[in-house]
Amino acid sequence: MKKVAIVGGGISGLATAFQISKRLRSAGCDHQLRVFEAQAHVGGKIGAARRDGFLCEAGPNGFLDSKPSTLELCDELGLTGKLLRSEDAASRRYIYSRGQLHALPGSPPAFFRSKLLDLPAKLRIVGELWAPPSAPGSDPTVAEFGRRRLGPQATARLLDPMVSGVFAGDPERLSLGSCFPRIAELEAQYKSLIRAMLALQFKRGARRSNAGPAGPGGTLTSFADGLSVLPATLAERLGEQLVCAAPLHSLQRTGHGYRLQFQGAASDYDCDVAVLALQACDASAPLRALDEGLAGLLQQFEYAPVAVVGLGYEQAAFGRSLDGFGFLVPGEEQRKILGSLWTSSIFAQRAPEGHVLLRTLVGGARNPQLATLSEADLVALVRAELAAILGVAATPVFAQVFTWPQAICQYTVGHRERLSQMDRHLSALPGLFITGNAFRGVALNDCTRNAALVAEGVAEYLRQLA
Ligand SMILES: Cc1cc2nc3c(=O)[nH]c(=O)nc-3n(C[C@H](O)[C@H](O)[C@H](O)COP(=O)(O)OP(=O)(O)OC[C@H]3O[C@@H](n4cnc5c(N)ncnc54)[C@H](O)[C@@H]3O)c2cc1C
Incomplete structure (x- = not known):
């Protein structure tokens, strides 16, 4: 019997376990699978606070339906009927600039009418050609x-x-090719993004898109009961194969694979295949005894901290309608927030009748110290920023703060080279796989797509062992 261990019960680990199980069952491979999660619950960054009719997500609030991997996973789990699409109004996105919210233009005429950029800057964009x-x-x-x-x-x-x-990051340090590989590919292929857009639109027959030029394509999708439905359903499928409250301490080689040792009560586990689905910084320490170079390399993946501040208000507190996805704030504005998502305009169910819920993001790579403020200071900071930007002076009826010291991995310049080095280390450690959103895409769709790719690699490795 082949034994497979997956460490990390976030969406990467759970989806990878699901995909491995599916492949090994259909190949008739006799196997035992275990998922080890450090916390008492699964989900990792996915979670929520539910109180007084508000549902405030701690991390991601949805995935885009423009890529297939998460939708397909939901389908296989029988969750398609429970999917919730964002409201149509959420396709409108705002940028806060020079004291005003500017709607992101969704068409060339709207772009030329918009006051977000001045005329020379608009003409400069045409010069992109x-x-x-x-x-x-x-x-x-x-x-x-x-x-x-x-x-x-x-x-x-x-x-x-x-x-x-997307990254709560600093554009002066992030690598274009690693953060936005599609844009880099289009530049390489068409020598101009405008030319690429025209060519792609021509190919697609100018299909309707619901995103502005800087907005992502696709519709944000979740569940009425929040995104946790997805990890909870995956955990239910795993049943006793899931071991919670089992933080991996170290990984060692055995004759045929690896021995996992845990802090706390969980017993050692010997396996043929170990998949680490952890943040890069969390994968480093357990690997130190096995490969110090790999452990050191994983420390080089930097993280930006983020605090998510959810505030619920009576709708009447707002002088304007929250008619969109929310707004983002360019760094040049020197404000203390990264942006604010109008959660109840995206998914109406997130706030009780007559109320609204906003999730405001603080910190990021350029202001990491702000994400470490106390909960009371974060609420005060966000209230002051929302008062200045949206004119809301009322006291919120709901407040919830989540802090993520390692919120999002920063794909800085050199990221591709670090991935190649990681692959070189892994080629000397057969049966060890590393996945998670620190490496090949930060979004949920990337995690579920990579889960299938890693599972393919695991199944192939076990075929060769047989
Ligand atoms: C504020 C915020 C908003 C976001 N918004 C979106 C969004 O709207 N849409 C989107 O697509 N993406 C979004 N993302 C990104 C998305 O949340 C992540 O891509 C995804 O949740 C990462 O999943 P993961 O399983 O790779 O990592 P994690 O969710 O971090 O899971 C890792 C797991 O490993 C466990 N662990 C750690 N150490 C050990 C150990 N030693 N032993 C065992 N287990 C361990 C942790 O407890 C955790 O459960 C957002 C992220 C943040 C922080």
Whole structure:
């Protein structure tokens, strides 16, 4: 019997376990599988507070339906009927700039009418058609790429907040090719993003898109009961194969595979295959005895801390309608928040009748110290920022703070090289796999896509052992 251990009960670990199980069962491979999770509950970054009719997500609030992997997983789990699509109004996204919220333009005429950029900056974007390409083999930062192709103002007011929204990161340090590989591919293939957009639209027959130029394509999708439905269903499927409250302490080689040792009560576990589905920083210490170089390399993956501050208000407290997804704040504004998501406008069920829920993000790579403030200070800071930006002075009727010291891995310049080095270490450690959102995509869709790829690798490895 082959034994497979997956460490980490976030979406990466749970989805990987599901995919491995499916493949080994269909291959008729006699196996035992275990998932070890440090906490008493599964989900990792996915979780929520439910109180007084509010449902406030701790981390992700949904996944986009423009990529298939999470939708397919939901389908296999029988969850398709429970999926909840965001409200139509949520396709409107705002950027806060120079004292105002500007709707992200969704069409060329709206782009020219918008006051987010001045006229020279808009004309500079047209100049993208003739901008010099990235040097072959180079690893430009998002900011360098943006200034070269779109000009400084569009970089500061469009690209910068997009980077905040996804990575809570610093565009001057993040690698374009690692953070936004599709954009890098399009530049390489078409030599211009405008030319690429036109060519792709022509190919698709100008299909309707619900996203503005800096908004992601697709509709945000979750469940009426919150995103936790997904990890909870995966955990239910695992049943006794899931071991909670089992923090991995170390990994050692045995004759045929690996021995996992845990802090606390969980017994050692010997296995043929070990999959670490942890944040890079958490995977480092358990690997020290096995491969010090790999452990050191994993420490080089940097993280940005983020605090999520959920505030619920009576709807009447707002002088304006919260008619969109929310707003992001460019770094040049020097404000103390990264942006605010109008959660109950995205999914109406997240607040009771007559109320609204906003989730405001604080910290990130450029202001990490703000994410470490006390809960009371974070609530006060967000209230002051929302008062200045949205004019809301009322006392919230609901407040919930979540802090993530290692919220999102920063794919800084050199990320690709670090991944190659990691693969070189792993090639000398047969049967050991590393996955999670620190490496090949930070979104839930990336985690579920990578789960299938890792499971393929595990199944192939076990076929070769047989
Ligand atoms: C504030 C925020 C908002 C986000 N919003 C979105 C969004 O809207 N859409 C989207 O697609 N993505 C979003 N993301 C990203 C998304 O949350 C992640 O991609 C995803 O949840 C990562 O899952 P994971 O399993 O790779 O890691 P994690 O969820 O971090 O799971 C790792 C697990 O490993 C466990 N663990 C750690 N150490 C050990 C150990 N020694 N032994 C055993 N177990 C251990 C942890 O307890 C945890 O359960 C957001 C992230 C954050 C922080």
